[in-house]
Amino acid sequence: MALTIKEIENAKPKDKKYKLADGGGLCLLVQPWGGKSWLWRYRFDGAEKNMTFGEYPLVGPKDARGLHYAAKKLLATGVNPMAERKAEAEAKQQEVKALEREADSSFEKVARKWWTWWSIGKSPRHAEILMNRLEADVFPVIGHLPIDGVQTGHVRDIMLAIETRGARDVAKRAHQSIGQIFRFAIARDLASRNPSADFRPRDILAAAKTENFARVDEKDLPELLAKMDDYNGDALTRFGLKLLAYCFPRTSELIEAPWTEFDLDQARWIIPPERMKMDTPHIIPLSHQAVAVLRALKLLTGNGALVFPGAMDKKKPMSNNTLLYALYRLGYQGRMTGHGFRGLASTILHENDYEEAHIELQLAHMKRDKVAAAYNHAKYLKQRAEMMQWWADYLDAQLAKGRRALTA
DSSP: OOOOHHHHHHOOOOSSOEEEEEETTEEEEEOTTSOEEEEEEEEETTEEEEEEEEEETTSOHHHHHHHHHHHHHHHHTTOOHHHHHHHHHHHHHHHHHHHHHHHHTBHHHHHHHHHHHHTTTSOHHHHHHHHHHIIIIIIIIIITSBGGGOOHHHHHHHHHHHHHTTOHHHHHHHHHHHHHHHHHHHHTTSOSOOGGGGOOGGGTSOOOOOOOOOOOOGGGHHHHHHHHHTOOSOHHHHHHHHHHHHHOOOHHHHHTOBGGGEETTTTEEEEOGGGSSSSSOEEEEOOHHHHHHHHHHHHHHTTSSBSSBOSSOTTSBOOTTHHHHHHIIIIITTTOOTTHHHHHHHHHHHHTTOOHHHHHHHTTOSOOOTTTTTTGGGTTHHHHHHHHHHHHHHHHHHHHHHHHHHHO
16 A cells, blocks of 8 residues: 555654555655655565665655656566666766866866966966957857867857957957967867867958058169268268168167167167067167267267157157158158168068078067077077178168269
8 A cells, every 4th residue: 555645744763764665665764863765675686676766755755656666667677777777877977077077178268277377477468458358259159169179160260250340460369379279288188189270360361451661662772872871950860860771670669779778899789678569679780880870879979868869858769750751851751761671671681582580580570489588589690690781781882872873
C-alpha cells in the first residue's frame, strides 16, 4: 500500500533508523535525527544494491515513485541503475569541467591575461585606451568564443565594422592587438594558431588618404638650395633651413632642440623619447656639413638653452612657421615645406640603393617593439652615418649646380 502524506508526516524518529514500505521495493527511510529519504533495494548480478531518490519533502512521493519506476525499467533491460546514474553524473561533471575550461580559454579571458602582462611598463593612459577598444570593438564579437574557435573571418569582420565608422587606423590597431593576443596564447599553449596572420590590414581595408606635403622635384633641388644659401633674412632662419636639408628632421624636432642634445665632437644629435613619436631616443648622425652649421650656430645661441630661441622670448623656441614662411619668401609657397625635405631624402636615398631599413629608421618611421627598444635607436648607426654623409655631399653637389645655373 502506498504511503500517504499523513503517514509520511507522522513518521517520527526513533533510536534507530527504520523504513516504511511504499510498494514495489520503494520505502521511506527515517533517520534518528528526523531526516527522511526515499530508498530502493534491489538485486543485480546476485548482489544487493541500494539506490536513493532524494530527501523528503524536497522529493515528494509522486516524484519518488516516478524515479523508482524509471529505475525498475532500466533494471529490467539488464542495466544496473546505480552504475548508469554514476556514469551520467561523471559525464555531467566532465561536461561542466569542459565548459569551465572553455570559459577559461575564451578569447576575452586570454586577452585580459595578455593585457595584464603587456601593460607592464606602458603608460596607464595608453593601456586604458587599448582595453577600451577591445571592450568596444572586439569582445562583443569574439570575446565569448574559445580562443581556438576564432576564425580569420571574425577578425576581418571586426576590422571592416570599425572601418565603416571612418576609423581606419583603429581597425589596423585592432588587427595588431588581436595578433599580439594570439602570439601570447600560442607561446603559452593556450591557442594553436593565429588567424590574424592570414592577412594584412591592407588586404581588406580601403587605401588610406595620404597627406602629401608639398615638395619640389629632384630636378628643382639645385635652384632651391642656391636660393636658401643666399637667403638674406635672419641668420638663424638660414641655418635652420640648412639643417632641415642636411638632417631632414621634423620641423618641431629641430626648432625645439636644446643644445644638450648635440654632441658635436661625436657628430651626433640624440633626441630623447619624450620629444619623439616613439618610446626610444632617436639618433641623427651629423655630417661634416651639419656639424659646421651647428658650430656656427653655437657662436650665436650657444649661451642659451635652445639652438633656435624665439626672437621675443629666448626661453621659447622660434615659431613653427618661421622656416615655412622663409620658403614662401623664396618663392616656394605651395611648392615646398620643411617636411618636404624628408620626402625628398627618402625618395633620393631609395633611388641610390640605400637600404630601406636604414632610411626608415633615420626618418624615425621604423617600428620599435618592446624587445628592441633598449638598443634599436642605435641600430645600423655606422651605415646611417655613411648614408647621412653621402646625403650632405649630394646636397652640396646640387647646391654647386644651382649656383652655376643662377650665375650663368
